[in-house]
Amino acid sequence: MLRKDIKPVSPVDRLVAAREVLANSIARNTDQEGQITSAIPALTLYRFEAPTQPVVAMYEPSIAMIAQGAKRVLLGDATYVHVAHSFLITSIDLPTATQVIEASPEKPYLSLLLKLDMGEVAQLMADSDLPPPPAQPSSRGMAISEASLPLLNAFQRLIDLLDEPKDIPILAPVIQREILYRLIVGDQGLRLRHIGSVGSQSHQIARAIDWMKEHFSQPLRMDDLAARFNMSISTFHHHFRALTAVSPLQFQKRLRLHEARRLMISENLDAAGAAFKVGYESPSQFSREYSRLFREPPLRDVTKLRQKAGPALTSR
Numbered sequence: 001m002l003r004k005d006i007k008p009v010s011p012v013d014r015l016v017a018a019r020e021v022l023a024n025s026i027a028r029n030t031d032q033e034g035q036i037t038s039a040i041p042a043l044t045l046y047r048f049e050a051p052t053q054p055v056v057a058m059y060e061p062s063i064a065m066i067a068q069g070a071k072r073v074l075l076g077d078a079t080y081v082h083v084a085h086s087f088l089i090t091s092i093d094l095p096t097a098t099q100v101i102e103a104s105p106e107k108p109y110l111s112l113l114l115k116l117d118m119g120e121v122a123q124l125m126a127d128s129d130l131p132p133p134p135a136q137p138s139s140r141g142m143a144i145s146e147a148s149l150p151l152l153n154a155f156q157r158l159i160d161l162l163d164e165p166k167d168i169p170i171l172a173p174v175i176q177r178e179i180l181y182r183l184i185v186g187d188q189g190l191r192l193r194h195i196g197s198v199g200s201q202s203h204q205i206a207r208a209i210d211w212m213k214e215h216f217s218q219p220l221r222m223d224d225l226a227a228r229f230n231m232s233i234s235t236f237h238h239h240f241r242a243l244t245a246v247s248p249l250q251f252q253k254r255l256r257l258h259e260a261r262r263l264m265i266s267e268n269l270d271a272a273g274a275a276f277k278v279g280y281e282s283p284s285q286f287s288r289e290y291s292r293l294f295r296e297p298p299l300r301d302v303t304k305l306r307q308k309a310g311p312a313l314t315s316r
Contacts, residue, residue, distance in 0.1 A: 011149070020067075029162050034046070043158065054074070059096050060090070060115055062090050062113050066084045071102075075140065087145060095244070120180060121193075151179065151186070158179070216256055222248065261274075
C-alpha cells in the first residue's frame with residue numbers, strides 16, 4: 001500500500017538527480033584538470049576549474065555530454081552553447097573552436113565525450129529494421145538536443161564500468177550500442193541516419209572526408225574528388241559546405257595544419273619539416289596560415305603547448 005504523504009518524483013527532478021550523479025562520477029574519475037583518457041577506448045573525460053580560451057580542434061563523430069558547467073562551440077558562423085541539460089552530437093568530422101565558459105574550483109566544468117562509430121550506426125539501422133530516412137537538404141553535421149533520462153542512465157552505467165575494469169571489454173560495447181540506439185531513434189536520429197545511409201549525399205560527403213583524411217598531403221583537385229563520389233562539382237561543394245560550414249579546400253587546410261602541429265609536438269619536427277610533410281611547398285605560407293588558425297607562430301605555439309602539458313604531451 002502506497003503512503004499518501006509521499007509525493008511522486010517528477011521527470012524533471014529525475015533528470016536533475018541523474019545529472020548530479022553523473023557529475024559526481026566524472027569528478028571522482030578526474031583527479032586533474034584537462035582532458036583525461038579513460039580505460040574505455042572511445043570515452044574521454046574533461047575537468048576544468050576556470051573558463052578557458054578558445055581552442056581550435058577537429059571534432060570527430062561523437063556525442064558530448066556536460067554534467068556540470070557550460071561551453072561554447074563555434075562552427076563556421078554558427079555558435080552552439082552547450083549546457084548541462086543538453087548533449088552535443090557531431091555526425092561528421094568538423095573544424096571547430098571550443099571554449100569552456102562556465103567553471104570554477106567550487107563547481108568545475110565536468111563532461112564526457114564518446115566517439116561514435118558511424119559503421120556501427122549503419123549496422124544498427126539494419127539490425128533495428130529502421131526505414132531509410134526521408135530525403136532532405138543537407139544540414140550541419142552538429143546539433144544540440146535535450147538529454148533524456150534513459151540516455152543519461154546509459155552514460156552513467158558506462159562511467160560505472162571504470163570502477164570495474166575487468167568488465168569493460170564485455171559490457172562497454174553493449175552499453176555503447178545502447179547509446180547509439182537511443183541516439184538514432186531520438187530527436188537527432190535523422191542526422192545520424194542520413195550519414196549512415198549508403199547512397200545518401202550526406203553519406204557520400206562523409207566518405208569524401210574519410211578519403212581526404214587519408215590523402216590530405218596531396219593536391220586537392222575538385223573535379224576528381226567530386227567524380228570519385230558521383231557528384232558534380234557544384235553539388236559536391238554545396239553539400240560539403242552545408243555539412244561542415246567550410247569549403248573542401250578550407251577543410252584540407254585544417255587537416256594539414258592540425259597534423260603539422262601534431263608532428264611538431266610528438267615527433268619533434270621543426271616547422272619547415274612539418275610543413276613539407278603535410279603538403280605545403282612554402283614554409284612562409286605555412287607559418288602565415290598556422291598563425292592565423294592557432295593565433296601563434298608555430299615555434300611559439302608548440303613551445304607553449306609543451307610547457308603546459310609537460311612530459312605527457314611529448315610521450316604520446
